[in-house]
Every structure is written in C-alpha cells, then in structure tokens.
Amino acid sequence: MKPLQVVTLWWMLLLLPRLGATRQAAPEEGSFYYGTFPPGFSWGVGSSAYQTEGAWDQDGKGPSIWDTFTHSGKGKVLGDETADVACDGYYKVQEDVALLRELNVSHYQFSLSWPRLLPTGIRADQVNAKGVKFYSDVIDALLTSNITPIVTLHHWDLPQLLQVKFGGWQNRSLANYFRDYADLCFEAFGDRVKHWITFSDPQAMAEKGYETGRHAPGLKLPGTGLYQAAHHILQAHAQAWHSYNTTWRGRQRGVVGISLNCDWGEPVDIRNPKDIEAVDRYLQFCLGWFANPIYAGDYPQVMKDRIGRKSAEQGLERSRLPVFSLQEKSYVKGTADFLGLGHFATRYITERHYPSRQGPSYRNDQDLVALVDPNGPDLGSQGLNSVPRGLRRLLNFAQTQYVDPPLYVTGNGAAQKLPCSQLCDQWRMQYLRGHTNEMLKAIKDGANIKGYTSWSLLDKFEWEKGYSERYGLYYVEFNDRQRPRHPKASAQYYQRLISAHGFPSPREVESWYLQAWETCSINSHRLAAGPLLSHMQMVTEIVVPTVCTLGILIAAVLLMLLLWGQT
C-alpha cells in the first residue's frame, strides 16, 4: 500500500463513525451510548487449559512445553511459579459451571489441552481416553446449563514431545499433527461443539516463544524463528479448517475460526504522516500477519517489503519471511468462518528507524515504537491502559480490511495488581462498561459482531507473570489448598449487563455500580473473617478494601453528580 493510501484509509477510518451518523442516530466518540445489543448477541467468559486446570500429570496427561518451561528452574516465571495446580479447575468443573450460571453467560470459551488428549501429541501413538472423557463431561455440563461451548483447540500448551522431536512450530510437520489432533476433537466433541477456535493469540505464541524466549519453549531466534513458527501455524490452521469443511461440516454444521490478539494503535502525532504510516505497519505486523493470509491469501505487502529489504541489507540470500507457494496461498485463503479478536489495550505509535546492521529482529523489521498511553492510569499492570475507543476502532478496522467478516471479541479484560482489586475491582467494572459500550457503537457502525468474551472467568496462572496479575471476574485464593473462588464486584456488574442485554438507562446502569460495591464490601468482610487469616491478611483484606470502598463511594457520588449535570 502506498503511503498516501494508508493515510486516506486512516482518515476514512476516523470518519467512519461520523459518516454512519448521517444514516442513523450516531454513537459519538467520547459520550456514553445507551442502547441494547442485537437479539442473539452472545455474552461469555473465557479461560485456557494450562492457566486453570492444574492436574498437570494426572490421568494420563503428557507434559506440555509449559510444564517443562516452568519446571526448568529459576527466572523463567515470576516467583518461579508453575501451573501444576493453578485453579485446580480439573477437579472443579461443576463448581465453575455454577459460576457461569451465576453470571448468566450464554457461552463459555475455553481451551483443550492437546497433551491431555494426546500425551505425545501424535494421534497415531495414543489417545488418552480419560482426557476425552474429561472434556466430554465439561461440554455436557455446559450444555445441561444451557451454555454454549466455544472451544479453542490450542492455547500455547504444546505437547513437549513435539518440541523435542521436531523443534515445535519450527517444523512444517507440526501442521499435520495439529490437523490429526483437530480431527480427533471434531470427531469426539463435534456432535455437541459448534464453535471452534483453532489457535488463540498465535502472534504472542510465535513472538514470545521463538523470538524473545519469554514464553515456552523459550527459544531466542530473533527475526527468523517467529516467522517460521507463524508460517506453520497458519498452515496448521488451514489444514484443520479444510478437514472440518470436508469431513465434518456437513454433519455437524459448526463454524471454525481463529482468535487473533492485537492492541489498537494510534499515532503519537496525528498530523505526522510517518506516524500514521507506522500505525498501519504496526497493525499489519500484529494482526495482518495472520489475518491477511487467511483473508487475502498472503502476508501483508508491507511485511514482505520491509523484511525482504532488511534481509537483503543483512546479507541474506532470501527474505526471513517465508514465502507461500501459489498452491499454499489458495489453500490458506478463506479458511475462517469467523474472526476472533482479542483486544486489551491501546498503544501510541511513532516511527523509529532501526538500522539493519543491528541484526534481524521483529522489532527492527517494524521501524516503530509502541508506547503506552502517557496519560493513562497506571494500575500496576504494565501496558494495560484503558482506552476503550481502541476496541471500536480495531473492530472497524477488521470490518473494512477483511471485508465484513463475522466477528467475535474473543478476549477483552483487565489485570490488576493492587490489593484494592481483590473483590472491589472498581477499575475492572469501568473497563468492562467502557469496552462493551464501544463494542455496541461498533455494531451501530455496521460491524457484524456476534459475541463478546470477557477475559477471564477466574484469576489464573498468567504465564511469565506467575500469579501476580489477576484478570478474573472471580477471585481465587491461591494460597488455600481448596482454591476457593469469590465473586468480585465486576462479576455482579457483568451479570447485570448480560441480563439487561445492554445499557438501558443512566439510572439503571448507575445502580449496577452501587449494588456491586455494596455486595463486594460485604463479601470482602466475609472473606477476611475466615479462620485461617493471619494479621497481615487482615490488613490487606479488611483495611484495604474498606479504604477502597470509601474511595469508590466518593467516586460514585462524583460520578452521579456528573451524570446529573449532563442530563
């Protein structure tokens, strides 16, 4: 794409909501939009196997690369934590389904552990019947409660043996093993599961697993490993989709898509065409890297150009970005029945030239810097600033770039580290309200959005961050062997939002806040009154929530004054 076209596209995107304005009552940027979601819009929460299940070596499960990574010694994970037990979710299916009922969600998005089903990763070796039964029971429990399962085949916990034997996603043959695994899942669960996600956030999987090494398998192959991995992941995705389309769709009538995470990007200087171009590059390297092959049959032109040029400058004969053959292009193109988008934050992008002689790297290839909002609230989770309008823009972007695909928001949520967050998570309610409202605006703009998954149901193992960040609508006591769950204020807030199917009126939406605060402060006291509490826990669980609740009440009063002022 030429720079001028990019700039034009950008402005069109900015104007899109406003053009919509002439057609219908327009959701304006900057003001809250009261209204309801279309009938059939699906609300849910998400989780993933490795982050929650525990039971890492039980009932015939094989090891995953994350088991190996977390067991391999110091410094890989904050506090050297593992997910050997995590939320103990393997033994708490009924309890967690009860939480889903309490939330009144219409779907639950969770992932299957590949090594739990196939201990070596290879279907021809051995299928673990206990693993099949476990997920089969989970699915039945959901359906009995009228909750639609949205099933992710792979959320990062690759069978360790596939890493050892083949070098993981470095190897093309993994696409075949993934297809066989997917086929097993379609065969075993497809009579009841109608929504499949092949991969969750493959961008992070490739970058953190093969470029920075911060995630399992911990490889540092800058500027090469991640592109190879992504290339094979895309082919694995396509093979699974084709297998479904050819063998299963006729009988099972489900849909197969992929879930891609990308933070929205905004130019640091909106008048600087170089920054605007850098934003487009940022989005193409993040989202287009996977979405473009699936929707247009090849990598984004800007990736091919940049990586090709830099590879040449680095004295390489071939581009570090792999090339799809003509046959592969047409095989990969059109392999998504829907596009899942995960969005957590918004970045501010500015151009920065990195000389090629610094050596190959993903960062170097992009020639930009992605900053966290300098004005955003810093609540302890690095980079997770709340700029809800970014979600609407990302959805509008996907709608125009990939020609109006069915969209799901497959991940959106906030982590909090402050003790304040324990049960009275005022900031998460704010985040949820803001982002779902922007999503509603995107629907009014015309985006075909089918559902929303709040990330996540429970506090859980957060990869290299251990248990230091909490995303849950439910608080999990990780230092109690029983791993009890307690609803945070946001759980109640979300339940109200779901049950109202949107935002009926200022007065009602405001009452959700107040009621959620009331409940959470009572629950905080109950939690703190438990017999096992030490003095220190009393301080964090009674004093801090009390102070927080006071703060929140003051904020509520201010907010109400503000609302009255507006009406």
Ligand SMILES: *[C@@H]1O[C@H](CO)[C@@H](O)[C@H](O)[C@H]1NC(C)=O
């Ligand atoms: C892929 O795996 C095969 C079989 O083990 C092996 O012969 C080949 O060298 C591997 N390729 C890479 C790039 O690791």
Ligand SMILES: *[C@@H]1O[C@H](CO)[C@@H](O)[C@H](O)[C@H]1NC(C)=O
């Ligand atoms: C998917 O399956 C349908 C029905 O069998 C077939 O008509 C169609 O060509 C298939 N799509 C692709 C891309 O293979």
Ligand SMILES: *[C@@H]1O[C@H](CO)[C@@H](O)[C@H](O)[C@H]1NC(C)=O
């Ligand atoms: C659950 O949500 C639906 C709308 O999505 C609503 O009709 C129903 O009343 C809700 N149930 C409860 C118990 O709030």
